[in-house]
Amino acid sequence: MRLIEKVWFYRHPAKWALVPLLLPLTALFWLITSLRRFLYRCGVKSSTSPALPVMVIGNIGIGGNGKTPLTLYLIEQCERLGIKVGIISRGYGGKAPHYPYLINEYSTAAQAGDEPQMIFDRSGVPIAVGSDRIASIALLAEQGCQLVLADDGLQHYKMKRNAEVIVVDGKRKFGNGLLLPAGPLREGKWRLSSVDFIVVNGKSEADTGAAHKPSSSQENNVQNADDFSGLTTPVLAMDLAPSQFINLATGEAIGVDEFIEINSTVNAIAAIGDPARFFTTLEQCKLTLNKAQGFVDHHAFTAQELTELSASMPLVMTEKDAVKCQAFAQENWWYLAVNATFEVTDAELLHQQLKRLVSTC
Incomplete structure (x- = not known):
């Protein structure tokens, strides 16, 4: 997790130094966004009605x-x-x-x-x-x-x-x-x-x-x-309810319990807004995480940086990350599909x- 996110979301000691330094920029951001909303409300800037609801x-x-x-x-x-x-x-x-x-x-x-x-x-x-x-x-x-x-x-x-x-x-x-x-x-x-x-x-x-x-x-x-x-x-x-693990290379889909019976320990990656949320989900599925590595949201993965993580054990990632790794996926790479309930x-x-x-x- 980046330092600024620890300051934003948690009581990290660095907040006492960083927040005062950033407040002038926050004031400028508020001024610009407030002016923009006002211009739309008073009709100076126009909103367009789309063709569909x-x-x-x-x-x-x-x-x-x-x-x-x-x-x-x-x-x-x-x-x-x-x-x-x-x-x-x-x-x-x-x-x-x-x-x-x-x-x-x-x-x-x-x-x-x-x-x-x-x-x-x-x-x-x-x-x-x-x-x-x-x-x-x-x-x-x-x-x-x-x-x-x-x-x-x-x-x-x-x-x-x-x-x-x-x-x-x-x-x-x-x-x-x-x-x-x-x-x-x-x-x-x-x-x-x-x-x-x-x-x-x-x-x-x-x-x-x-x-x-x-x-x-x-x-x-x-x-x-x-x-x-x-x-x-x-x-x-x-x-968000975990539904199944899907293999990137073969498309094989297996249930969560079956996957854990075969692969109790994995490495995991996540390039989403809050990687820790994904890692916690895997732990709640009773998986042991040998290594859990978070990346910045929308990170563009390369085969080289993931090969080492999957050399000795399966690599598990989010479904969003999987679409970026499909072209160079290895047979022990899996993603966890989740459904909103x-x-x-x-x-x-x-x-x-x-x-x-x-x-x-």
Whole structure:
């Protein structure tokens, strides 16, 4: 974990030196973003109505909150409801031959970005990537889509939207509550009251009593259970359930219990917003981690840096990382597929929202 993240999310001693230095930049960030929102509200900058109804799935902080698992869950629900859904994404980390770019069976993570490619590989629904989200939505309309899920884009006020969902990491929540760069937030917590749903991904270690305790430099998450008190916005609880391990080279899929019987000790990598969350999930699956190495989010892996980790034992990674390693995968490389789950009452609220979006637009 980077030092700045320890300062943002945990009571690291370096906060006393770093935060005061960064506060002037945070004030400038607040001024610029506030002015931008004001210009959109008063009509100086115009927002465009897209060709299809849009539900934005975003966050007010840095990544790693669980937007992609929620997107996959909503895709499944749309299919059950008979709604033809499409996805738009900025395609971070990808370099497509043109934009907007419609992902196809020959696309790669290097072209589309790791998260859009992962969603396409899992779901097969139409996905358009590019910075011009309005153009991407128009492209999806040509594919016959009825509804668009925007993977991120909460702060993209140029695009009008019909519904907004904020995803919050239940473990890290909002860190020290400050805006970038002194804190992890892109918008203040006031934004929580303006959306349709808040989805909390998992619980904090204090809530779960998890055995995997933070190190001395990570004592006590800064936030507490009062983060959502007083809000009228519905707060839905989401959990990520491990489903199966899938071999990158062969495509073989085996259940979690069967995998552990064969491979009780593994090496693990993760290039996501919070690698520790993935490693904790593996430990909760009763796997012993010989070595767990985190990388920065969207890290572009090479065969050379992973070969050593898989020389003596299986290497396990996230599904998002797997799409970047498929081309040079070895036979003892696996990824863990996880599925988002909700309580019945919370799931029904999301179902009703999806149906309303299609029926009223």
